[in-house]
Amino acid sequence: MKIARKLPNRPDAPEPLHTRAVHDLRFIRETMEAAAPITAVPGLGLVAMGLIALAAAALAQIQPTAERWLAIWFAAAMLAVGVFGVTLWFKARTSGVSLWQGSLRRFVLSLFTPMGAGALLTTAMLLARNIQPVPGMWLLLYGTGVVTGGAYSAIRIVPIMGICFLCLGSLALFSPTEWGNAMLALGFGGFHVLFGLVIARRYGG
C-alpha cells in the first residue's frame, strides 16, 4: 500500500494573479512613499532658508544685548519655517505628492517635534539668564529632527545634512560663546544653501 504523503509547496508555484496584484499595489505605494519624502523636500526652499539665516547672523552680530540677539534669530526662524512650509507645499503639489501621506507626514512631524522642544528649552535658558549653550542646542535639535525624519527614506542626502548639523552642534556646545553666531551662520546658512542647491539640482526644485 502506498503511503499518502503531502508534498511540500513548490517554491516556484505561481502566485494567483489577484494576490500578486495586491502585493504589487502595496509595493508601489511603499516605494513611492520611500522616494517621495526626500525628493519632496524643496531644495530652493532650503536655499532661501539659508539666505535668511545668513542675513540674520549678520544682523544678530551687531545687537547690543543677548535678548535682542535672540529676538533676531527667533524672527528669522519663524520666517524660515514659513518659507519652508510654502515651498514644501508648492513642490508637493507640482510633484503630485500628498503632504500628509504616511512617510512625508512622519518626516514633517519628526522635524518639528525637536524644534518645539528647542523653543521651550530656549525660553527656560533665557529665564535662567544662560543662553551660552543655545547655538549648540539649536543645531543639535535641528540635526536630530532632520536625521530622524530622513531615516524614513532610503535616499540619503537629507540624513547626511542632519549629521552635519549634529557634528556642528556638538562642536558649538563646547566652543567659546563668541563663536556661537558664526556657528549658526555656518549651519543654518551654509549647510542649507549647500544641501539645498544639491537637492534642487538632483531632485528638481
Place this chain on the structure above:
Amino acid sequence: MAYREPAPERHAPIPEPPESLDRLIHARVRLGVVSALAVSDSLSFNDLKSLLKTTDGNLSVHARKLEEGGYIECRKSFEGRVPHTIYVLTEAGRNALERYLDHMEALIHSVRDH
C-alpha cells in the same frame, strides 16, 4: 492511497488574460524603478540602488530594459571626475504605470465582486 494534486482554488474570472499585462513593468525591480521615478523629477543610479535594495548589476540590467522600452531616460554627466547617472520617467513610462495600476485594481475588484 496515492497522492493527489489538490483541487485548484476557485477564483472569479480574471477580466483580461495575464498575457495582456505589461511584462516590461511587471518585474519587481522594474516596477520599483518606475514607481520611484513617478514621484520624483529624477533619481540617481545610487539613489535607486539603495531605495530598491538591489545590486549594481541587477539594477543596470533592469534599467537598460526600461530604457530600451522607452519608459525611462538615462542622463549621464560628470561631477568633477566622477560619472553621475540619473534617470527620468518618460511620458510613455508614466502612462504604462497608470495602465498597470488600473489593471491591478481591476483584478482585485473582480475577485472581490464575486
